[in-house]
Every structure is written in C-alpha cells, then in structure tokens.
Amino acid sequence: MFEFIKKLFLPITLTLDFIQKYFKTIVFITILIFISDSNSEKSQTSANLQKIDLLGPIMDPRVVLEKINKAKDNDKKESTTAGVLYQDKAALLKASENSKDSPDFVAGILANIEVDQEHWLTAGVHEKLVGLAYGNDIYAPIKLASGKNLAWFSDAKNVLASGYLWEENKKQLAYKPFLIHQPMGKGMVISFTQEPTTRAYLDGLNVMLMNSIFRAAAHARPLAR
Numbered sequence: 001m002f003e004f005i006k007k008l009f010l011p012i013t014l015t016l017d018f019i020q021k022y023f024k025t026i027v028f029i030t031i032l033i034f035i036s037d038s039n040s041e042k043s044q045t046s047a048n049l050q051k052i053d054l055l056g057p058i059m060d061p062r063v064v065l066e067k068i069n070k071a072k073d074n075d076k077k078e079s080t081t082a083g084v085l086y087q088d089k090a091a092l093l094k095a096s097e098n099s100k101d102s103p104d105f106v107a108g109i110l111a112n113i114e115v116d117q118e119h120w121l122t123a124g125v126h127e128k129l130v131g132l133a134y135g136n137d138i139y140a141p142i143k144l145a146s147g148k149n150l151a152w153f154s155d156a157k158n159v160l161a162s163g164y165l166w167e168e169n170k171k172q173l174a175y176k177p178f179l180i181h182q183p184m185g186k187g188m189v190i191s192f193t194q195e196p197t198t199r200a201y202l203d204g205l206n207v208m209l210m211n212s213i214f215r216a217a218a219h220a221r222p223l224a225r
Contacts, residue, residue, distance in 0.1 A: 103172045105136045109163030112154040113178050119150050121211045129204040130161050139193045147182030186221040
C-alpha cells in the first residue's frame with residue numbers, strides 16, 4: 001500500500017524537488033521573460049502623431065506664385081492715384097472734406113417752405129410756410145414720371161427762418177421736398193419728410209395734413225369687393 005501511494009505522488013515530489021534545486025534559476029528566467037515581454041509591448045505602441053487626411057487636388061506651386069504676383073500688382077495699382085495740384089489752402093480744405101458722409105445732425109430749426117398751390121393736397125394753404133427741420137434725413141425730389149413735389153424748402157440763403165444751421169446743411173436742405181404725392185395702384189402715397197404736427201403750433205401744416213386725410217379718399221378708386 002505504501003509503495004502505491006509513493007508511486008501516486010511521485011510526479012509531485014519530483015516537481016517539488018526540481019523547484020527546490022533550481023529555484024534561483026527559475027526566478028531569474030521568469031524575470032528575463034517578463035522584461036522581454038514588456039519591451040516588445042512598448043515597441044508595438046503607436047507613436048503619438050496626429051492623423052491627417054489630405055483631400056482634394058494637389059496644389060500647383062506655379063499657380064500659387066502667379067496669384068501672389070497678381071495680388072501684389074493689384075496692391076500697387078490701388079495704392080497710387082493721379083497727381084493733383086493745389087493752388088491754395090482753400091483747395092486743400094475742399095479736398096479734405098468727406099463729401100459722401102451724411103449731413104450734420106440738426107437739433108431742430110424753423111425752415112421756410114414753398115408750396116405748389118395747384119394741387120388738391122395744398123388747397124387752402126399759403127404759398128409760404130414755416131416748418132420744423134430736425135435730424136439729418138434729407139430726401140431727393142421725386143421724378144415727375146412717378147409723382148410730384150408739392151412743398152419744398154427754400155433756397156440756401158432763405159431756408160433758415162429761426163435757429164442756427166451750418167452752411168453745408170443749408171445747401172443740402174435747399175429745394176429738397178417737404179411734401180410728396182405719388183400715385184400707387186388704386187390709391188396713392190403721401191409723404192411728409194418732416195413732422196407736420198410737432199406740438200401743433202405750426203400753422204398751415206395742419207391744413208396739408210387734413211387734406212391728405214379727408215380729401216385723399218375722393219381721388220382714390222375703391223377696391224373691388
């Protein structure tokens with residue numbers, strides 16, 4: 001019986017005996033295998049690089065250089081201007097003005113207005129009125145093919161009735177419309193370029209406003225029902 005048990009556990013005893021004899025060697029070999037495996041894993045790790053996908057046609061350097069040279073030529077053309085001779089300081093000041101800017105803002109002045117008395121909108125209105133001019137909105141006269149200018153500001157010398165107005169504003173405001181009539185479809189558009197009822201103290205302007213309210217219906221065609 002003892003011999004049977006001894007044979008049964010013989011592989012285990014031989015294995016343990018082998019480990020006891022060659023323990024240091026086994027540990028050393030295990031460490032070497034571990035180090036070699038870690039190095040192989042590091043070598044297989046991908047580099048920390050950004051992936052870039054290049055799409056589209058490849059640029060031709062000659063085309064790019066041609067565009068750069070063309071841009072340089074355009075810059076040279078735009079940076080030069082024809083020579084101008086100024087004879088005096090007044091010419092210099094005139095050339096320095098911002099002619100395309102909006103007129104200066106008007107805080108509020110009384111302006112003289114002339115009236116076309118041959119229209120039903122101006123019936124009962126005096127040929128000379130005084131109205132309030134405020135802001136920097138100045139409108140161009142309407143064309144005769146589109147409508148009619150029924151009231152307008154006086155000339156630059158006489159446009160100012162009361163207050164202070166820059167010379168440039170006087171020139172801009174002169175002969176610009178105050179009341180415009182434009183037929184439109186079966187009716188019309190009546191436009192005041194300035195407020196005609198400010199504080200209700202400008203006599204004459206209220207008559208034009210009442211005409212536009214009560215007389216306009218008689219000159220319009222009713223809409224089909």
